[in-house]
Amino acid sequence: MSYGAEQAALEPGREPRDVYREIIQASRQLNFLLDRQFKPEDVYARLELATTYVAGALTEDESDPVYGVLPPFEAGKVPADVYRRVLECLELATVIGEKRDIQMLRLNLRRELRRRDIAPADVYDLATTLLSELAYLTLVLEAKDVPAQEIPRPKHIFPSHVFRMAGMLQDELARLEASM
Numbered sequence: 001m002s003y004g005a006e007q008a009a010l011e012p013g014r015e016p017r018d019v020y021r022e023i024i025q026a027s028r029q030l031n032f033l034l035d036r037q038f039k040p041e042d043v044y045a046r047l048e049l050a051t052t053y054v055a056g057a058l059t060e061d062e063s064d065p066v067y068g069v070l071p072p073f074e075a076g077k078v079p080a081d082v083y084r085r086v087l088e089c090l091e092l093a094t095v096i097g098e099k100r101d102i103q104m105l106r107l108n109l110r111r112e113l114r115r116r117d118i119a120p121a122d123v124y125d126l127a128t129t130l131l132s133e134l135a136y137l138t139l140v141l142e143a144k145d146v147p148a149q150e151i152p153r154p155k156h157i158f159p160s161h162v163f164r165m166a167g168m169l170q171d172e173l174a175r176l177e178a179s180m
Contacts (some may be wrong), residue, residue, distance in 0.1 A: 017107050020129075027125055038124040041157040043082065046127040047165040048148060050089075053134045054172040056143035058179070065146035068172035070164060077160040080118040083126060085166040090130050092173035093137055099180045102140050105133055123162075 051068060058066040090107065097104035154161050 016105060020105070020107065024122065024125055027121065038120045039157075040082075040120070040159050040162045043120070043123050043127045044153075044157050044162045044165055046124070046131045047086070047162065047169055048151075050127075050131045050134050051165070051169045051172060052146060052148045053131075053138045053143060054169065054176060055149065056146045057138045057141050057176055058172060059144045059146050062144045062146060065144075065149075066175075067149040068168040068170075068175065070151060071167035071171070073160060073164055075160050077158075077163040079120050079123045079159055080116070082159050082162045082166060083115075083118045083123045085163055085170060086123065086126050086130055089166060089169050089173055090126070090133065092170065092177055093130065093133050096173065096177050096180065097133075097137055099177070100141065102137060104137065105129065 055065055055067045060066075087107075090105075094104045094106060096102075
Protein backbone atom coordinates (compact mmCIF):
# COMPACT_ATOMS: atom_id res chain seq x y z
CA MET A 1 0.00 0.00 0.00
CA SER A 2 1.34 3.42 -0.84
CA TYR A 3 0.17 6.80 0.25
CA GLY A 4 0.25 9.88 -1.83
CA ALA A 5 -1.72 12.75 -3.14
CA GLU A 6 -2.86 13.24 -6.66
CA GLN A 7 -1.09 15.98 -8.48
CA ALA A 8 -3.50 18.88 -8.78
CA ALA A 9 -4.19 20.08 -12.29
CA LEU A 10 -2.85 23.52 -13.08
CA GLU A 11 -5.50 26.15 -13.51
CA PRO A 12 -4.81 28.41 -16.49
CA GLY A 13 -5.17 32.09 -15.80
CA ARG A 14 -4.14 31.89 -12.13
CA GLU A 15 -2.00 34.81 -11.03
CA PRO A 16 0.47 35.07 -8.12
CA ARG A 17 -2.09 37.18 -6.27
CA ASP A 18 -4.59 34.30 -6.51
CA VAL A 19 -2.06 32.00 -4.89
CA TYR A 20 -1.38 34.64 -2.24
CA ARG A 21 -5.11 34.83 -1.48
CA GLU A 22 -5.26 31.04 -1.05
CA ILE A 23 -2.22 31.13 1.23
CA ILE A 24 -3.91 33.77 3.39
CA GLN A 25 -7.02 31.57 3.71
CA ALA A 26 -4.93 28.54 4.67
CA SER A 27 -2.93 30.65 7.10
CA ARG A 28 -6.12 31.85 8.79
CA GLN A 29 -7.22 28.27 9.35
CA LEU A 30 -3.81 27.34 10.77
CA ASN A 31 -3.80 30.38 13.05
CA PHE A 32 -6.98 29.14 14.71
CA LEU A 33 -5.04 26.03 15.73
CA LEU A 34 -2.17 27.94 17.34
CA ASP A 35 -1.90 28.17 21.10
CA ARG A 36 -0.42 31.64 20.78
CA GLN A 37 -2.36 34.12 18.72
CA PHE A 38 -0.59 36.95 16.89
CA LYS A 39 -0.39 40.18 18.84
CA PRO A 40 0.19 43.80 17.84
CA GLU A 41 3.79 43.59 19.07
CA ASP A 42 4.49 40.87 16.49
CA VAL A 43 3.40 43.19 13.67
CA TYR A 44 5.17 46.14 15.29
CA ALA A 45 8.48 44.23 15.20
CA ARG A 46 8.03 43.41 11.49
CA LEU A 47 7.34 47.05 10.63
CA GLU A 48 10.19 48.27 12.82
CA LEU A 49 12.59 46.09 10.83
CA ALA A 50 11.02 47.23 7.56
CA THR A 51 11.68 50.89 8.49
CA THR A 52 15.34 50.01 8.99
CA TYR A 53 15.58 48.43 5.54
CA VAL A 54 14.02 51.46 3.86
CA ALA A 55 16.12 53.88 5.93
CA GLY A 56 19.16 52.11 4.48
CA ALA A 57 17.89 52.88 0.98
CA LEU A 58 17.38 56.55 1.91
CA THR A 59 20.84 56.87 3.47
CA GLU A 60 23.84 57.96 1.43
CA ASP A 61 26.36 58.11 4.28
CA GLU A 62 26.12 55.25 6.81
CA SER A 63 27.42 57.53 9.56
CA ASP A 64 24.36 59.77 9.07
CA PRO A 65 21.30 57.49 8.63
CA VAL A 66 18.08 58.97 7.25
CA TYR A 67 14.88 57.80 8.95
CA GLY A 68 11.23 58.57 8.43
CA VAL A 69 9.15 60.82 10.62
CA LEU A 70 7.10 59.09 13.29
CA PRO A 71 3.57 60.53 12.99
CA PRO A 72 1.54 61.59 16.02
CA PHE A 73 -0.16 58.85 18.03
CA GLU A 74 -3.82 58.29 17.09
CA ALA A 75 -5.80 56.38 19.71
CA GLY A 76 -8.58 53.96 18.83
CA LYS A 77 -7.05 52.24 15.81
CA VAL A 78 -8.06 48.64 15.08
CA PRO A 79 -6.35 45.87 13.06
CA ALA A 80 -8.31 46.86 9.93
CA ASP A 81 -6.80 50.38 10.09
CA VAL A 82 -3.30 48.94 10.37
CA TYR A 83 -4.01 46.50 7.52
CA ARG A 84 -5.04 49.35 5.21
CA ARG A 85 -1.95 51.38 6.04
CA VAL A 86 0.33 48.38 5.48
CA LEU A 87 -1.43 47.82 2.13
CA GLU A 88 -0.66 51.43 1.22
CA CYS A 89 3.00 50.78 2.10
CA LEU A 90 2.99 47.68 -0.11
CA GLU A 91 1.56 49.74 -2.97
CA LEU A 92 4.31 52.35 -2.52
CA ALA A 93 6.93 49.59 -2.55
CA THR A 94 5.40 48.22 -5.76
CA VAL A 95 5.51 51.66 -7.40
CA ILE A 96 9.16 52.06 -6.38
CA GLY A 97 9.94 48.63 -7.81
CA GLU A 98 8.19 49.46 -11.09
CA LYS A 99 10.16 52.70 -11.41
CA ARG A 100 13.36 50.66 -11.15
CA ASP A 101 12.12 47.72 -13.27
CA ILE A 102 12.15 45.42 -10.24
CA GLN A 103 9.51 42.68 -10.26
CA MET A 104 7.29 43.03 -7.16
CA LEU A 105 4.19 41.30 -5.86
CA ARG A 106 0.97 42.87 -7.16
CA LEU A 107 -2.21 42.52 -5.15
CA ASN A 108 -5.70 43.64 -6.03
CA LEU A 109 -5.63 46.53 -3.57
CA ARG A 110 -9.17 47.71 -4.27
CA ARG A 111 -10.49 44.34 -3.22
CA GLU A 112 -8.22 44.16 -0.18
CA LEU A 113 -9.17 47.66 0.96
CA ARG A 114 -12.85 46.69 1.01
CA ARG A 115 -12.33 43.73 3.33
CA ARG A 116 -14.08 44.02 6.68
CA ASP A 117 -13.04 40.69 8.20
CA ILE A 118 -9.48 41.62 9.15
CA ALA A 119 -7.97 39.60 11.99
CA PRO A 120 -4.63 40.29 13.72
CA ALA A 121 -3.14 37.28 11.91
CA ASP A 122 -4.07 38.89 8.56
CA VAL A 123 -2.17 42.02 9.54
CA TYR A 124 0.82 39.91 10.60
CA ASP A 125 0.79 37.99 7.31
CA LEU A 126 0.58 41.18 5.26
CA ALA A 127 3.33 42.85 7.32
CA THR A 128 5.52 39.77 6.80
CA THR A 129 4.84 39.90 3.06
CA LEU A 130 5.70 43.61 3.01
CA LEU A 131 8.89 42.96 4.97
CA SER A 132 10.02 40.30 2.51
CA GLU A 133 9.24 42.53 -0.46
CA LEU A 134 11.19 45.41 1.12
CA ALA A 135 14.11 43.12 1.96
CA TYR A 136 14.31 42.14 -1.71
CA LEU A 137 13.75 45.69 -2.99
CA THR A 138 16.42 47.21 -0.75
CA LEU A 139 18.85 44.41 -1.63
CA VAL A 140 18.46 45.19 -5.33
CA LEU A 141 18.74 48.93 -4.60
CA GLU A 142 21.97 48.21 -2.68
CA ALA A 143 20.73 49.91 0.48
CA LYS A 144 23.19 50.73 3.25
CA ASP A 145 23.25 48.79 6.52
CA VAL A 146 21.98 51.20 9.16
CA PRO A 147 21.00 50.56 12.76
CA ALA A 148 17.35 50.65 13.75
CA GLN A 149 16.19 54.08 14.82
CA GLU A 150 16.04 54.33 18.58
CA ILE A 151 12.35 54.80 19.29
CA PRO A 152 11.16 54.16 22.83
CA ARG A 153 9.10 50.97 22.63
CA PRO A 154 5.78 51.15 24.51
CA LYS A 155 5.42 48.69 27.37
CA HIS A 156 2.09 47.53 25.97
CA ILE A 157 1.66 47.74 22.20
CA PHE A 158 -1.80 48.33 20.77
CA PRO A 159 -2.96 48.64 17.14
CA SER A 160 -2.59 52.43 17.41
CA HIS A 161 1.14 52.01 18.09
CA VAL A 162 1.46 49.67 15.11
CA PHE A 163 -0.50 52.14 12.95
CA ARG A 164 1.99 54.83 13.98
CA MET A 165 5.00 52.66 13.06
CA ALA A 166 3.37 51.89 9.70
CA GLY A 167 2.99 55.66 9.24
CA MET A 168 6.73 56.10 9.69
CA LEU A 169 7.36 53.38 7.12
CA GLN A 170 4.90 55.07 4.76
CA ASP A 171 6.82 58.34 5.16
CA GLU A 172 10.11 56.61 4.33
CA LEU A 173 8.63 54.90 1.28
CA ALA A 174 7.12 58.17 0.04
CA ARG A 175 10.52 59.85 0.38
CA LEU A 176 12.21 56.97 -1.43
CA GLU A 177 9.69 57.18 -4.26
CA ALA A 178 10.16 60.96 -4.53
CA SER A 179 13.93 60.51 -4.76
CA MET A 180 13.67 58.27 -7.85
